[in-house]
Amino acid sequence: MAAEIKAPPLREFPSPPPILPGAMEKSRPYVASDKIQQAIGFPGQLTEGWEQRAITHMGEMLGKYRSLKVFLDSCVHCGACSDKCHYYIGTQDPKNMPVARQDLMRSVYRRYFTLPGKLFPKLVGARDLTKEVLDDWYTYYNQCSECRRCSVFCPYGIDTAEVTMVGREILDAVGYGQKYSNEIIGKVHRVGNNLGLPGPALADTLTGLEEDIKEETGVDVRMPLDEAGAEVLLVTPSADFFAEPHVDSLIGYAKVFHAAGIRWTLSSKASEAGNFGLFIGNYEQLRAIALRIREAALELGVKRIIVGECGHAWRVAYSFWNTLVGIGAGGKDPFAVQLQSQLDLRYRQPMHICEFTWDLIERGALKFDKEANDHRVVTFHDSCNVARASRMGDHPGGQFEIPRAIIRAVANKYVEMAPDTTREKTFCCGGGGGLLTDELLDLRVKGALPRMESLRAVADENGVNFMATICAICKAQFTKVLPYYGFKMNMVGGVHQLVSTAIRLGTPH
């Protein structure tokens, strides 16, 4: 299969491509096995009577989520979103237009929950929930990376991610789950992180990294694990522990803590910032996975919680942690107060590692040799969940300014990509939202097209040779797909990888 996968040609003028119905109807991720499903409390298989269970579940979701109800009612089919999805641009499959993806569910909603759909289904595009429709859900709700780009352009703010999440939630509830995401959720509960790296292996890895840093810099930079009484708990995606280029950013965080003289620790219990409960739209999983962080923070007695470079994890941490498990401020109920009275609320809780590093830079607490990055011409890829579903700093848009400010503080050569592909209009890397799995590689390569076009432009015109990003999935995805577009795979890396290169650690001791 890998041999057939080819990158689509870059467009000379990025105009919306014509539709190719059915272009991606064969692209589907592996279905979760009984064992994977049952391990996280879902039925193992699609069994007799699933139609009724699916509709009942949809009714429950409509009662729990205002977003779903309002979004399904409000769309006028204006088409403003129709050319905004990277998967549509890359595949031309019309069911990858955000509105058409929503309509897969809207048509069923109309049939079962609205008067016109019950009376005149054809007139309003309402359909029965058949096996074919459910298969379409499985296929196309697994071709959405929940990046929210469509929601920026919708006159009603309709966010297809919300519909995709409910689609996956209903599929899970009737025993038709996706292997990749659900297997990972099982692992995070069983072992503590998405990659299934057990505590002792993690300790070994960290010791090895300390030795590497010592060898490279002559300085004893620590990577503490489970140290009670540390001021900071760092929660980072588990890919940071051993994947390339992720690990270089982990080294960067450690150097920043070292240079600032702040006592910090990782946790073997909360050795994963990622929360795939978001991808499958399941509130209970989202909460259960976030609870690990709360428990680790309470056990270790930390005053601050900082999150490493991971896009969806930062969305969950910034936007949801306070709601889910009380990591934040302003809680008045006993559950929230228990943790919030322990945290030092003079600091933002939780805090992004970029906010932390930037605060130190602004205070003059860090020193850099910017020339150390002179072999790099850097650009910055805004990760979707950071850009459109979170914030950094005290002002709207801080999530764009702070990472760029750090890059400019540590590197001399920085170039922006085209403005309609950055900041809130950024394109997904093509691998987010629970799609970072090999059987979806064709989709992932095609979905990267718009980002590759803007990268090609700055690579050719400005000699850009390094695309910095602050997301573990972006890093893994680009490492894989860059070669399909004729780029070197090591062209992508973290913001703290740049920090790591330039930071002064003081004299070796």
Place this chain on the structure above:
Amino acid sequence: MSAASIVFALLFYAATAVLVGGLAWRIADYARTPAPLKIPTTPAPITRGGVALRMAREVIFFESLFKGSLWTWLFGWLFHASLALVLARHLRYFTEPVWGWVVLVQPLGVLAAFGMLAGLAGLLARRVLVDRIRYISTPSDYLMLVLLGLIAVSGLLMKYVARTDVVAVKAYFLGLMRLDWQPLPADPVLYVHLGLVAALMIVFPYSKLLHAPGVFFSPSRNQVDNPREARHLSPWAARLDRS
């Protein structure tokens, strides 16, 4: 009193009841349904005042649509702005004496009927000509444009071609409002106009016209971006903390 006068009287009472009752029920339903998570599309305002401004820009200028598709924005905004003027102008048939600002808006309101038609024609053209939008269009999408277009055309016909007795029409509607029924002029174009308007009122709470109240309840647009500062908790989610 003609049979038509009675039929239209009953029709408008029914249509008003469906419109008001249906919308009230929808709005109550939206308001009652919790939004358990903070999901504003960011960058988002960090204060309530900021959210009010964002919503105002969205509702008055269609800010997001402007970013999304210039042509759709142009036709859509032209249609909606024209419709607002036309509706304002029509207040003269329901008020006595006519409010001062309605008198002022009158000449613009007449012109706006052409704006409505131009906007609708543009939106229809996009629906037919752009392959992506043709793909997502259902019969009801076309019918809605046709319905609104026929309302505008029949209105214009009464203004410029087959003039109707607007004084009598006004007396008729004031009569309906005061429960003192008056005869409706026997004019086929007027019947068409009123019939289509009643149809529009009836389908409003059951169709995509719900985008009008919907936008105000859209969590991605109406939430304040302050999740770290305040704990946002819906009743059903709060119960999980106590288990």
